[in-house]
Amino acid sequence: MRVDIVSIFPEALAPLEVSLLARARDRGLLQVRVWNLRDFTVDRHRQVDDVPYGGGPGMVMKPEPFFAAVEAIAAEAAGRPRVLLTSPQGRRFDQRYAEELARERHLALLCGRYEGVDERVAQGLPAEEVSIGDYILNGGELPAMVIVEAVARLLPGVVGDQASIAADSFTSGLLDHPHYTRPAEFRGMAVPEVLLSGHHEAIRRWRRREQLRRTVARRPDLIAWDRLSEEDRALLRDDGSL
Numbered sequence: 001m002r003v004d005i006v007s008i009f010p011e012a013l014a015p016l017e018v019s020l021l022a023r024a025r026d027r028g029l030l031q032v033r034v035w036n037l038r039d040f041t042v043d044r045h046r047q048v049d050d051v052p053y054g055g056g057p058g059m060v061m062k063p064e065p066f067f068a069a070v071e072a073i074a075a076e077a078a079g080r081p082r083v084l085l086t087s088p089q090g091r092r093f094d095q096r097y098a099e100e101l102a103r104e105r106h107l108a109l110l111c112g113r114y115e116g117v118d119e120r121v122a123q124g125l126p127a128e129e130v131s132i133g134d135y136i137l138n139g140g141e142l143p144a145m146v147i148v149e150a151v152a153r154l155l156p157g158v159v160g161d162q163a164s165i166a167a168d169s170f171t172s173g174l175l176d177h178p179h180y181t182r183p184a185e186f187r188g189m190a191v192p193e194v195l196l197s198g199h200h201e202a203i204r205r206w207r208r209r210e211q212l213r214r215t216v217a218r219r220p221d222l223i224a225w226d227r228l229s230e231e232d233r234a235l236l237r238d239d240g241s242l
């Protein structure tokens, strides 16, 4: 997969150079290129923003540099990417959205800043607006990194252990169970006996019950009540959660 990111703060995207993503890049599974939006201005002051029509506080990002950037990206890649624009007004990014994007060959991520981006970027390029959640950030650079990491780790071969992807809590639809390692007792806190028992079927049931219990308690919105198996219902009944 190829990902092009356009930003007025390309240095804020430096973390993409390290860790999981760097490995994916070295292995040729992922190609990331960061572009400086200012390089696509044509005026003497390299201006990327301007005052809002209609008045009001703050500045609005101008449309022309975004169009020029996407056209340069399309020319270099010999084809138009799926274009995303980070925006608090966007579609909420979640695991399903990440899986959808992981099937693309080429993405372009445009990072918004200031009060917002001229509406004609979303309308005319066109670009689909994407938000990473309902909290206020200063701009789209962190959202872009979140999106790239979530998508990249779904590409075949990027994460070493495919089993860890399959077991992922959001793929199974439940939160994870608690994890423990040595020592068996730490500052008066004991590891649950069943995990030391070697009784694999009992361990599997305990983990499943903990997953269900925690999901009911913390994220009831994730549970498809009408689609719980008979075993899951029984585990929750034993637990008093149902």
Ligand code: 9D3
Residues within 6 Å of the ligand: 086, 087, 088, 112, 113, 114, 115, 116, 130, 131, 132, 133, 134, 135, 136, 137, 138, 139, 140, 143
């Ligand atoms: C406080 C300013 N707000 C006035 C109503 C609007 C606003 C404009 C720009 C709020 C935040 C931002 C900058 N945020 C993003 O560009 C952004 C974002 C976010 O803030 N949260 C979650 N996802 C995203 S994607 C882009």
